[in-house]
Amino acid sequence: MKEINKSKSGYAELIGTCSREEPFPVIAAPMAGITDKVFRRILREMGASFCFTEMICAKALVHQNRKTFQLMDIKGEEEFCGVQLFGADPCEMAEAARRAAAQGAKIIDVNMGCPVPKVVNNDEGAALLKNIPLAGEIVAAMVKAVDVPVTVKLRRGFDGGEEGLKLAKCVESAGAAAVTVHGRDRAQYYNGKADWNFIAKVKAALTVPVIGNGDIFEAADALSMLRETGCDGVMVARGMLGNPWLLQNIKAMLRNKSEILPSVDSRVDLALRQLRESVALYGPWLGVRFMRKFLGWYVKGFRDAAAARHRLNQLTEVAAIEDFLRELAEKNKDFL
Numbered sequence: 001m002k003e004i005n006k007s008k009s010g011y012a013e014l015i016g017t018c019s020r021e022e023p024f025p026v027i028a029a030p031m032a033g034i035t036d037k038v039f040r041r042i043l044r045e046m047g048a049s050f051c052f053t054e055m056i057c058a059k060a061l062v063h064q065n066r067k068t069f070q071l072m073d074i075k076g077e078e079e080f081c082g083v084q085l086f087g088a089d090p091c092e093m094a095e096a097a098r099r100a101a102a103q104g105a106k107i108i109d110v111n112m113g114c115p116v117p118k119v120v121n122n123d124e125g126a127a128l129l130k131n132i133p134l135a136g137e138i139v140a141a142m143v144k145a146v147d148v149p150v151t152v153k154l155r156r157g158f159d160g161g162e163e164g165l166k167l168a169k170c171v172e173s174a175g176a177a178a179v180t181v182h183g184r185d186r187a188q189y190y191n192g193k194a195d196w197n198f199i200a201k202v203k204a205a206l207t208v209p210v211i212g213n214g215d216i217f218e219a220a221d222a223l224s225m226l227r228e229t230g231c232d233g234v235m236v237a238r239g240m241l242g243n244p245w246l247l248q249n250i251k252a253m254l255r256n257k258s259e260i261l262p263s264v265d266s267r268v269d270l271a272l273r274q275l276r277e278s279v280a281l282y283g284p285w286l287g288v289r290f291m292r293k294f295l296g297w298y299v300k301g302f303r304d305a306a307a308a309r310h311r312l313n314q315l316t317e318v319a320a321i322e323d324f325l326r327e328l329a330e331k332n333k334d335f336l
């Protein structure tokens with residue numbers, strides 16, 4: 001097994017973390033409906049080297065859709081939050097990139113991996129794995145349009161193939177400053193195992209930094225990925241849900257320090273903090289509903305978690321959710 005490549009990662013330089021002696025960026029993945037402003041603040045506090053907005057539709061942005069514009073609100077986070085865009089029209093993507101840069105985005109990422117039909121059927125997201133020349137044109141237009149680095153997040157292939165390798169080389173030639181590789185193909189969505197060998201293949205083929213993504217659920221997984229693929233940093237997605245401590249634990253392990261497992265109380269405290277901040281951002285009705293999935297993730301592994309999730313999905317008042325979670329924490333102190 002390879003040793004972790006200790007040379008300074010270009011990606012850490014890209015996001016300016018080398019000065020903090022952080023050779024391996026631990027990046028929070030863009031996640032639609034999840035990595036909003038509130039959750040990003042938590043992820044940052046938990047040690048994320050860099051975060052991204054959820055994927056933002058370039059077409060909607062260019063056509064001045066107000067809701068879409070709000071998704072790009074990175075005020076106060078400019079130093080550690082990039083904007084991810086999706087689209088298939090080079091002119092629109094270039095214009096959207098200009099708008100993202102004007103908002104202060106330090107990195108603009110292009111989504112070339114989203115598997116959902118609504119996106120793929122518009123030739124966007126993972127569909128670009130099947131239209132590599134267009135992907136190159138998109139990146140070239142964006143690179144020309146902005147001064148900040150443009151990066152690409154892609155999958156291994158569309159349906160069993162490895163078009164991702166050709167795509168990675170193409171976007172590198174078009175000026176992409178880094179590539180994130182999710183080692184699954186489009187047909188897999190999020191099922192099956194991520195192919196880390198493919199990440200290694202892309203790393204070996206490119207000069208720009210390569211970030212590995214897929215199946216980091218424990219701190220040790222991140223170290224294994226760095227070792228097995230030689231990648232320049234890791235990106236974590238589902239592992240952060242209910243467990244944003246994963247990010248700080250990865251960093252601790254990278255420094256040969258031990259992991260800290262959150263207590264029942266700290267899990268409930270963080271859930272309630274995120275709930276309050278979401279209510280402040282979205283208002284009580286939407287805030288509570290937006291948080292339901294997160295609350296379910298925070299109580300994962302608790303005694304009677306399924307019943308707790310069911311109850312949490314019915315409660316509509318912050319005070320009632322707080323009472324319920326505090327009581328749940330009491331019941332779980334001897335359990336976890």
Ligand SMILES: Cc1cc2nc3c(=O)[nH]c(=O)nc-3n(C[C@H](O)[C@H](O)[C@H](O)COP(=O)(O)O)c2cc1C
Nearest residue numbers: 029030031032054055153182214215216236237238
């Ligand atoms: C609910 C959900 C939303 C996602 N939204 C995005 C997105 O907006 N942009 C993107 O590039 N990837 C998105 N992804 C993919 C993740 O960023 C990541 O590539 C994938 O989950 C694999 O990483 P993991 O095994 O650590 O979860 C999403 C994944 C999930 C589960």
